[in-house]
């Protein structure tokens with residue numbers, strides 16, 4: 001679920017203004033009317049409440065460009081479990097901690113599947129990655145590779161030097177800047193570079209190969225967030241063929257495959273010194289070639305997992321950094337408190353160590369408050385019901401898509417005092433955590449399909465933020481002007497207007 005509302009709007013414009021398509025719409029309307037006439041939901045089923053619907057689109061138009069906000073308003077009227085129809089797809093919207101616990105804990109196994117879009121099928125090697133692979137033995141093996149080999153605490157620690165070097169580059173860039181810096185751009189770059197070095201053992205930014213990879217990656221990520229109209233209204237699946245969208249997906253998929261194949265071939269021909277440790281490609285190749293873990297993976301799985309890490313790990317992390325600095329700039333007392341904590345712990349040392357980070361309780365509270373207040377993936381990643389099930393007294397049919405509004409749950413006054421205020425202190429002396437046990441705070445999801453990248457993401461966020469507030473004093477370029485807090489439509493709720501800020505080097 002994602003930028004699809006934008007794409008749908010764009011595709012709808014094409015639908016509405018095309019004379020041939022008008023005829024198609026009329027036929028679809030007739031089809032819908034006839035279906036409605038003859039289709040009666042089983043009388044003995046108790047369905048969750050539903051908002052009113054339009055013909056054909058059903059509830060699609062109610063999502064708007066920021067669906068988490070619109071779904072929150074609808075939930076206030078209809079309750080924490082709502083049944084919407086997005087085109088022909090029945091969709092359960094979950095908007096309270098209790099309802100989320102039912103889905104991700106009590107009935108987690110039943111909701112361990114993902115919806116499968118035609119775009120992710122073609123970009124992710126027929127669902128050979130972790131995040132959209134259907135629930136089953138293949139997915140279990142891949143998830144265990146992620147949890148135990150690629151993203152374990154030990155592995156994340158082994159990438160510490162990458163974080164140190166990349167943060168030093170960022171700090172230097174800020175030191176050398178003569179005017180305000182574009183923090184949004186810098187956060188996007190550092191998260192990309194940290195992921196790139198962890199995955200490939202090197203950065204792809206310069207030279208022909210690097211530039212090609214970066215532009216391919218940008219297009220890949222943009223396409224991956226899309227569902228097509230055909231995913232929701234099968235009768236309209238031809239639109240993405242006619243308007244060139246399918247051809248674009250196929251082109252990016254082919255070029256990305258060529259790039260990743262090149263990397264794999266090169267690594268196989270000239271293996272690194274330590275094939276067991278160095279980076280994700282080497283670790284995956286080791287599993288692929290030696291079968292030493294008892295797990296066998298396809299060559300395509302290696303490429304699909306790499307793409308997953310890119311898709312899941314970059315924008316999410318940079319979004320948290322962006323909002324954290326935005327809120328700190330808007331709340332000078334929180335900024336001061338954080339700077340005092342970090343500077344007192346680091347003292348006159350040059351570098352911040354992992355051990356220092358462990359002692360920074362307010363830093364952790366600031367990051368948690370951002371994950372609550374600006375949940376990076378507000379609607380998490382959708383799930384699908386594998387079988388018919390009863391949830392909170394309602395009948396949910398197999399195949400129903402489930403959207404969990406984690407953003408709305410993080411602002412629910414039932415769970416949170418003054419939920420509309422940015423107050424990091426709420427997390428001090430509190431055991432509330434995002435690891436999937438507290439269902440009023442689930443920015444990383446929970447249960448079997450929960451995020452395996454928490455340690456990786458937290459390590460980057462904590463280290464970068466601690467360095468920025470330790471080494472610089474910050475202010476907005478135009479102090480009298482309110483910051484524009486609008487969110488940009490998309491899978492991740494990024495700030496719409498790039499964050500600019502002026503830095504002065506701190507001297508103790």
Ligand code: HEM
Nearest residue numbers: 131312313316317376380381444445446449450451453457
């Ligand atoms: C702030 C950063 C991040 C946030 C907010 C985030 C959030 C999420 C969420 C909400 C899900 C779906 C959970 C569910 O269905 O219950 C997810 C899944 C996933 N995430 Fe993350 N993530 C982040 C960083 C990362 C990183 C850095 C990586 C890898 C390096 C990663 C890899 C994955 C993968 C592979 C999945 C799919 C798991 C599955 O389907 O079994 N994530 N993430």
